[in-house]
Amino acid sequence: MFAFKIVQSAGSVMLSIVDTIIDGISKALNTLDADADADGLIHLERPARPEHGDFSSNICLVIAKRLGMTPRLLAERLAAAIQADPFEDLVKAEVAGPGFLNFYLDKSYLHKILREVLLAGEDNYARHTFGEGQKVQLEFVSANPTGPLHVGNGWLGSYGDALARLLERTGHSVTREYYVNDTGNQIRVLGESLLARKEGREVPEDGYRGEYVGEIAAGYDGPNDVVSAGRFAASEILSNIKSTLERIGIHYDSWYSQASIEESGKVDGMIAQLKAEGLVYEQEGATWLAATKLGDNRDRVLVKANGDITYLAGDLAYHKNxxxxxxxxxxxxxxxxxxxxxxxxxxxxxxALGIEPERLEVLLGQLVSLAGKKMSKRAGTYVKLDDLVNELGPDATRILSLLSSIDQATTLDLDLVTSQSAENPVFYIQYAYARISSMQVLARERGLVAASEIFGANRSLTDDETLSALLCGVDFTLLAHPREIQLMKAMSLLPEVVEQATTERAPHKVTTWVRGLAADFHGFYHDCRILGENVDAELANARYCLVEAVRTSLRIGLSLLGVTAPERM
RNA sequence: GCCCCCGUAGCUCAGUUGGAUAGAGCGACUGCCUUCUAAGCAGCAGGUCGCAGGUUCGAGUCCUGCCGGGGGCGCCA
Incomplete structure (x- = not known):
């Protein structure tokens, strides 16, 4: 079901298996005097179908022409050479299709991975170090504090937070930040709207008409000017935004105020620097950035003719900071x-500020629309994130937004989503976890499974050495049922999934994977009993360990998505 | 006019940076609970991967053009 091209890092066990196979191929190429600088070209793939083996390489298809051979001929010679000097765990190497080289391995390679999952545990399995030493700032949501968050904000919020979790798991040091647009014209408009409400006047044409403005107005007794009123409203709204985000598990390290940037003189400093570079000019009373010289399609205003700075100017000072x-x-x-x-x-x-542009990465999330209608804050035609969370709960809400790529525009059908909330994929995944948990409780209560000693109520009670020793008493080779094999294969992919999801900024790949793992578990659970009376004790023991590894893997996946793992449902 | 994203089963979406027979969920139909949670499992049905060219051993995936949908090109933020 899952197959990934193996690029570089994976779990350490998987990595060494991959290395072994690639070495085997490249040795065989040498014996044929056909090295052909193929080293960097040898990639392994996990075939989608079990009939095609455990690993597969297309190397012959890539280099055959260069060697003046047909792919199949080359593949046959290679297969023969490899089988003459087989590497560890190799059962057979076979030529298939137009010239694929398929490798069938002894299933003990999966048992090694299973051991690795158990020994590494939730904290260490599928953890990478490639981000170490990198300080990353992630700015997301940053919705204007002029009204409650809508579902679109929630979508990108879950996305940003899940990406942050991935970056953390791969070693990056991550700061989650919300840029608060607490200044400018919109705040004045907000203030006007508030005062109008308070004084019973008509809300201005371009003002904010949501009910929340009235509610805030009722609590306002500050001065009668639009800026004070606007700032008051904005800060009330912001604290509401914070608690909405907290509800779906998003916590920021920092809330950065735009007003503070403007008041600090950072904007002037930034413009001065650009001036010194000769990239700024005056025209029609405004100050312009010569953005065209730097790849933009037109020049941009930094300071308006009326003396106000533009959003861009503030944003540039912010990025300089x-x-x-x-x-x-x-x-x-x-x-x-x-x-x-x-x-x-x-x-x-x-x-223009002398910062390498690659250090700035802007990710655009396609918009969430509402069964045809557009969401507009000013018109009040939008669905509040809070309302959706009330309907679905935090976990289901998060999963919904992490199901597909952010390049995919979402059309949300609220009626469908709420009427089918029991069908939300999150429950399918959590159900697998709950089944495991309750089974483990039973196993311990009944004392039916020796391995239950290995994983007490709390894994941390068992130190690594003891655990390792205990695992030696478990016969993993008993795990050979197709369901068991499938489950172990799925788990073996997690390190690659984490790596890819991180580097491709694609947390939905974690969702896809964890869903597949849950499916594999449910199938296993259905076909492979553990606590039954007629299950062999040794087999039950091995299966119990497998289940524990699945539990660990599910916890890793769910925590990356910011979804809870319930013991009971 | 120019720029970005998307077009895959009736609906919502996956699809291993070009691989072998394109996959899930929902919806329709059919089986499976005296045994660890049926929020489950299994089966069946459903596809010219928007259209047309091109690149190659091989294209849902890459290139070009067109069609359709969403978004953007402010001295708004």
Missing amino acids: KFLERQFDKVIDIFGADHHGQVASLKAGVK
Whole structure:
């Protein structure tokens, strides 16, 4: 069901298996005097179908022409050479199709991986170090504090947080930040709307009409000016935003105020630096950035004719602060696709400030629309994230948004989603976890399975050495049922899934994987009993260990997604 | 006009950075609970992967053009 091209890192056991096979291929190439600089070209694949073996390589298809042979001929010679000097665990090497080289391994390679999962545990399995030493800032949501969050904010919120979790698991040091747009014209408009409500006047044409404005107005007794009123409202709204995000498990390390940037003089400093570079000019009373020289399709205003600074100017000062003052190695901004228009200017500005543009990564999430209707904050035609969470609960809400790629525009059918909330994929996954948990409780109570000693109520009670020794008493070779094999194969992929999901900024790959693992578990659970009276004790023992490894893997997957793992359902 | 994303089963989406016979869930139909949770398992049905060219041993995946949908090109934020 899952197959990934193995690129570089994987779990250490998987990595050494892959290395062994690749070495075997390259040795065989040498014996044929056909090395052909193929070293870097040898890739292994996990065939989608078990009939095609455990691993497969297309190397012959790639280099045959260069050697003046047909792919099949080369493959046959290679297969023969490899079988003449087989590597560890190799059962047979076979030529298939147009010239694939398929490797069938002794299933003990999977048992090694199973051991690895058990020994590494939740903290260490599928953890990588390739991000070590990298300070990454992740800015996401950053919705204007002019109204409650809508479901679209929730989508990108879950995405950003899941990506942060992936980056952390791969060794990066991550700061989650929310940029608070607590200044500018919108705050004045918000203040006007609030005062209008308070004084019983008509809310201005372009004002905010949501009910929340009235509620906030009732609690406002500050001065009668739009800025004070606006700031008051914004801070009330912001604390509401915070608690909504907390509900779905999103916690920020930092809330960065735009007003603080503007008041600190950082904007002036930034413009001065650009001026010194000769990238700024005055025209029609405004101050312009010569963005065209840096890849943008038009020049951009930094200071308006009326003396106000633009959003871009503040944002550039903010990014200068991220890179040059706070020294993040990498900054990832997650925006909705409706902000696509500002990417080129932001990149141009960052380049102008002498920052390597690759250090800034802007990810655009396609928009969430609502069964045809558009969501608009000002018109009040949008679905509040809070309402969706009320309907579905935090876990189901998060999974919904982490099901597909952010390149995919979502059309949310609220009626469908709520009427089918019991069908939400999250329960399928959590159910697998709950089944494991309750089975383990029973196993311990009945004392039916010797291995239950190995995993007490709390794994941390068992030190690694003891655990390792106990595992030696378990006969993993008994695990040979197709369901068991399938389950172990799925688990073996987690390290690669974590790596890919991280580097491709694609947390939905974790969802896809964890869903598949749950499916494999349910199938196993159905066909392979553990606590039954007629199950051999040794087999039950081995299966119990397998189940524990699945539990660990599910916990890793779910925690990366920010979804809870319930013991009971 | 230019730029970005998308088009895969009736619906919502996966699809291993070009691989072998394109997969799940929901919906339809059919089986499976005296045994660890049936929120489950199994079977069956459902596809010109938007269209047309191209690249190659091989294209849902890469290139070009077209069609359709979403978003963007402010001295708004």
